[in-house]
Amino acid sequence: MRAGIGTALGNILWLTIKELRVLRADPVLLLLVAYTFTAAVYTVATGVKTEVRNAAVAVVDEDRSGLSRAVVAALLPPLFQPPVPLAPAEVAPALDAGRFVFVLQLPPRFESDLLAARPVNLGLDVDATAMAQAGNGAAYIQQIVQSTVAERLGSPPSPIELVIRLRFNPNGLPEWFTSVMQVMNSTLILSIILPGAALLREREHGTLEHLLAMPVTPLQILLAKIGANALVIVTAAILSLLLVVRGLLGVPIAGSVPLFVVGTMLFQVSVAALGVLLATMTSSTGQFGLLALPAFILMMLLSGSMTPLESMPGWLQHAVQVLPTTQFVAFAQSVLFRGAGLDIVAPRLAALAVLGVLFLGGAYLRLRDTLAS
Structure with missing residues (x-):
């Protein structure tokens, strides 16, 4: 029993190392990850503004x-x-x-x-x-x-004076919101694209058959692809949060960064599994891109990172709770903006864990059937 578990973990470890080496050998993907979590975050935070600034x-x-x-x-x-x-x-x-x-x-x-x-x-x-x-x-x-x-x-004094206090963003700076939201949106996009592209790259290069000839299972292949890309994306997201958002843009981080890492890892499992699931439904990288594009655009629009959930119809507010992006955005805003602790965000973490298991199970069943055929 223990020998079987040790062998499985060893297979996952070596497959993960293989995935990291493949990613290291692909300069285009590395450049995409670096750009998404650095220049894209900075330019969106400083250049995309809807409030009044320098109006003619x-x-x-x-x-x-x-x-x-x-x-x-x-x-x-x-x-x-x-x-x-x-x-x-x-x-x-x-x-x-x-x-x-x-x-x-x-x-x-x-x-x-x-x-x-x-x-x-x-x-x-x-x-x-x-x-x-x-x-x-x-x-x-x-x-x-x-x-x-x-x-x-001159004007007569008003009997009522309204005193406004802005919490969590006392100066009302849009960079405080857009920079963090861009990090989360970048995490979503790359978490879907990288694992799915890795699976399709194996199929297009003919190396998937080599894996099937080895003593590895579809679950081990799935966990290795998700784990390797999650390691890269989460590391890039945390560095972006610390160096670009807090360091370059001066946005304070109110909550616990380790707690945010835990939530990000749970979020990674579900959306990376979704990326693999979409990849098993296509036969080429181009088809995968066309299928993934509406998926993450819809998830971003309905997550609450671009428009408030309260502005949506009541039925839609309840329906989008099954999306991992909705849970992750609410979790990240609570931790990074409001300094919430584990006792407050525990329900969000539990929801992310459940969604991760469901998406992972669906991706595994689909991948197993695809490899068997």
Whole structure:
């Protein structure tokens, strides 16, 4: 009994070493792993922004009073570029040409009408092709106008003052969220691609038949392929988290990194098994890519890393709980952002373990039948 277990573990170890050597000999895959967890994380975190940053704004000032000039002067970086003065006839051509996202129009007698307590209508033209920036920027401009008018002309004190506290991201920096989410998305993509590609590479090169001639079982082959690629991907993800996210981008990690490693390993088992399962359904690397692409895109979109789960229909919120990405994103956000301990994330870890067993079992049965045929 013990000799059989020792032999099986030895087979898995040598098969894992073989997989690592094959990966080391493939510079394209190594470059893909390195790029995905370094340059891709940094560029997405710093370059992909939906909030208002450096937005182009123009102002039609038909009042030219002290108050109107104060409103124009309050449109400051980093939210907005220096305001560009426009004539009323230039507004439509400028928006048609895409020169500005916002055009604020201050009417004649703007200050005098406010001093006389007469109603004043301001115009704000918005290029809404950038939807998130348009909505947030319009709200910012409205707040700037209101606060500037209140400061210059005075306003009665409000009986209620709302004090806002931002937890887990006190400065509201999007890099804190997007960088960590990019690490998780990269982990998902490579965890599906690498094991599946490794299996197809064996088939295309004719070395799968050599493995079948050896005293190894389909389960040992499956565990070796998952284990070798998981070792590489988890190591790259942790280095990315420590060196790129925390070191280069300055994002603090609130929770336990070892706890995050445990959750990542459980997540690896399920999605890597899914990659092998998809590979057994195809006959070439091209077919595998076409099948894997919609799989991980759908899993990313429904995981909560891009859109909140609360914005989805109720039935869909319950349905996506069976996806390992949904459980992993909730687990990672709790650990890395909120500093949650094992007592809080234990249900997520249990769900990842169950899903891992199910996906691993499905991949094993499919791989066994494929090898037998």
